[in-house]
Amino acid sequence: MATAAVRIPQQAISLPIKGLAKGPQIFIHEGARQALERRLELAFGGPVQLGVTDNLRRMVTQTRSSGRLRVRLHMMFLGAEERVKTALVAYVVHADRDASQVVGEFIEQNLHRIRASRKAPGKLVTAGQVHDLEGLLHDVNQRYFAGTVSDVLITWGRKTKPRAAGQRTSIKLGSYSATERLIRIHPVLDQRWVPRYFVQYVVYHELLHHLVPEARVGGRVLLHPPEFQRRERDFQQLSRALTWEQKHIDRLLRAS
Numbered sequence: 090m091a092t093a094a095v096r097i098p099q100q101a102i103s104l105p106i107k108g109l110a111k112g113p114q115i116f117i118h119e120g121a122r123q124a125l126e127r128r129l130e131l132a133f134g135g136p137v138q139l140g141v142t143d144n145l146r147r148m149v150t151q152t153r154s155s156g157r158l159r160v161r162l163h164m165m166f167l168g169a170e171e172r173v174k175t176a177l178v179a180y181v182v183h184a185d186r187d188a189s190q191v192v193g194e195f196i197e198q199n200l201h202r203i204r205a206s207r208k209a210p211g212k213l214v215t216a217g218q219v220h221d222l223e224g225l226l227h228d229v230n231q232r233y234f235a236g237t238v239s240d241v242l243i244t245w246g247r248k249t250k251p252r253a254a255g256q257r258t259s260i261k262l263g264s265y266s267a268t269e270r271l272i273r274i275h276p277v278l279d280q281r282w283v284p285r286y287f288v289q290y291v292v293y294h295e296l297l298h299h300l301v302p303e304a305r306v307g308g309r310v311l312l313h314p315p316e317f318q319r320r321e322r323d324f325q326q327l328s329r330a331l332t333w334e335q336k337h338i339d340r341l342l343r344a345s
C-alpha cells in the first residue's frame with residue numbers, strides 16, 4: 090500500500106507524524122495539538138512543547154528542564170472528551186491522583202486503538218463509481234468529531250461472487266477491524282440509488298466502533314454499549330437513514 094493511501098484529506102492544519110515510513114500515514118490535527126499545548130502552558134505557567142505520536146508504548150511522557158516542559162502524548166488524547174483533557178492537564182502538570190485515575194481509565198478503554206498494529210491487507214480503495222469514501226469520512230470527522238479522528242482507514246470491501254436470487258438473507262453493510270484500524274464498506278452501497286446520507290450513516294456507525302470500545306457486562310460482550318447508542322443518536326439523519334434501510338434492505342440483498 091502506498092503511504093499516500095490516506096483517507097483524511099491532507100489539510101493545512103494536519104501534519105504527518107514523522108517516523109512512520111511504513112504503512113499508511115497518520116495525520117494529526119494541528120489545531121487540536123496547539124489548543125492542548127496552550128492549556129498545558131497555562132496550567133504549567135511556562136513554555137510547553139507538546140509532541141503527538143502514534144503506537145507509543147508509553148501513552149504520556151514528560152520531561153522538565155530549565156523551566157521548560159516537554160510532553161509526548163498518544164494522538165488519541167487529541168480527540169478525547171473535555172473531562173479527559175482536563176484530567177490530562179492536571180495529571181501532567183500537578184501529578185494529580187484523581188486525574189491520573191481518569192487518564193488511566195481513558196487509556197484502558199482505548200487500548201484497541203494502540204494495539205492496532207496489523208497492516209491492512211491489499212490496496213485501499215476509497216473512490217467508488219458513485220460515492221467517495223474518503224470525502225464521506227472526512228465530512229463525518231469534521232462535523233461530529235471536529236476533525237480529530239485521524240487514526241482510522243477506510244476502504245470499499247471486495248465484491249463477492251453474485252449469489253443465486255434469494256439466497257442471501259443478511260448483509261454486512263459496514264465493518265470495522267480494530268487490528269487494522271480499518272473500516273470496510275460493502276460495495277453494494279456504491280450505487281446511484283443509495284443516497285449519500287445513508288452511506289454516511291454506515292461510515293459514522295463504523296467510526297463509532299473505532300471510538301467506543303465494546304463493553305463486557307457479566308461475561309457478555311456488548312458491541313453497542315450504552316455509550317455507543319447514545320453517540321449514534323448524535324447522527325443528524327439517523328431516523329431517515331434507518332427508514333431508508335428498512336425500505337431498501339430487500340433491494341440491497343438482491344443487488345449484493
Ligand SMILES: [Zn+2]
Pocket residue numbers: 294298312313
Ligand atoms: Zn455495529
